[in-house]
Amino acid sequence: MSSGQPSDSKEPRADLLREEEEEEEESDEDRCSSRPTSPQAGRGGAGTQVSWELEAATDGGTGSGDRGSSAADSLFAWICKRTVRRGPFVDPARDNFRNMTRLYSSMSPATDSVNLSTQTHGAVFNLEYSPDGSVLTVACEQTEVLLFDPVSSRHIKTLVEAHEDCVNNIRFLDNRLFATCSDDTTIALWDLRKLNSKVCSLHGHASWVKNIEYDTHTRLLVTSGFDGNVITWDTNRFTEDGCPHKKFFHTRYLMRMRLTPDCSKMLISTSSGYLLILHDLDLTQSLEVGSYRILRSRRAPLSTEGSSAGSRSGGSRHTIDSKTHPHREGKPLICEGLSPRNSLEVLTPEIPGERDRGNCITSLQLHPKGWATLLRCSSNMDDQEWTCVYEFQEGAPPRPPVSPRCSLRLTHYIEEANVGRGYIKELCFSPDGRLICSPYGYGVRLLAFDEQCGELADCMPVRTALLREIRSIYSHSDVVLTSKFSPTHCQFASGCLSGRVALYQPHF
16 A cells, blocks of 8 residues: 655646747737736735745745846746646646645644534434535434534534434435434434424335435435335425325345436445446336346456455444345346336446455445445455445447446455444545545545545546555544545544544644
8 A cells, every 4th residue: 555645746847838938829928928917016915925925936035136027927927828728737726736635634633523522422323514514413323413513613402312213324405404314214304493393204214214315406305224215205395294205216235325416327235245326317207126127237347456355344333234135146137128217237346356255335425526436345254345436437339238338447446444343434535526535443544546636537547556545544432434524624524433523624
């Protein structure tokens, strides 16, 4: 594994500067040199400070007037050219890679985050920020939901007995309305403006409810549970008594369900090692056994030989059902019908070194731009854990009907700490998709696709590559079960089995 220290990007070489200057037209130079003068420049404002910094940087601090001004103009012209031109030396966002890497590498637990704990709520199973980043909600083992101000680390409120059993997942529908689900088989809707009581309770599952998603286009709430059912709830018509719902899909050994950011696909992971992908998703249709398009198990391909081992992670307090799947050997499932919507693809994602051993997919997340899926997998032997990134391969040529689409390709992976058996570890992407926060024993690891925290699309390997460790932080006294990035601040949070929540922010 690589060390967690990022490498600084190199300064632009003189020959590249000369090439760009020679290729630029006269009009470009005029445009760059005729920059507007800041109205604050004459009063010691920001414009004066920036100009002084440019002169100091280019003049070596000697303060020679014309020469410093000329050098500053030349540097400014080069920056402008980088902005207006195209190519690898142009995109200004690339300059932010080094800054973001330094920020994330300096992340440390906030000194007051030790207060984010009580003696009553038990293990932390899930963390969720509101879309505007103003509230952090915590799903707890002992029926409670905690709410914190993530900026001040201040406890806002505790929803005592939010459910009758452990709370598993929280999902915000907007900045004020959120949903919780529980092992009591119910889903509850809450309003931040009135937390003294639930908006409504939703009944429909027959077993523990583990996952909540929300389709912003149709305003359908989508839930999944250990009863194998995926149920849609029409929040457009909810009342105090609930809202209309219907069973959308059913599969055995269901673990996690996710919708892609554009809600065009649904991914479902199972404890038997299958990953189901519903393409061209239409949540208004209910799918019954026998109405699917071609269903056939198939391993997602590796692009190179991997190293040894598999992975382990279990169900949040509950052990994973590891019964053998009836279609484990790749036999085709029942398949009829040719509906153009909700076509189903069944894969067994391959893990390096696990070709001859089964695996269980326990945690499932999606890249915020919909480019890839992030899996936490375990071997059936329960002896190792892996985090794997699979790229969506869109636009592949049509395949014969008897052949699977095989739309995923393993691009990155890393071995995880094999601790906390029997518990699911929920990992997550950063809002920009450049980093992965992964529970790692009694702490968390920040993982990236390269040392500069580059975009996945910019560092796609030809052969399967290792994820790079940017930083490891050990701040808990028990196994970390969940992590989450803030959508608006340079901050993330983690929660552990003993009930402590830690907040992390840059520390200089």
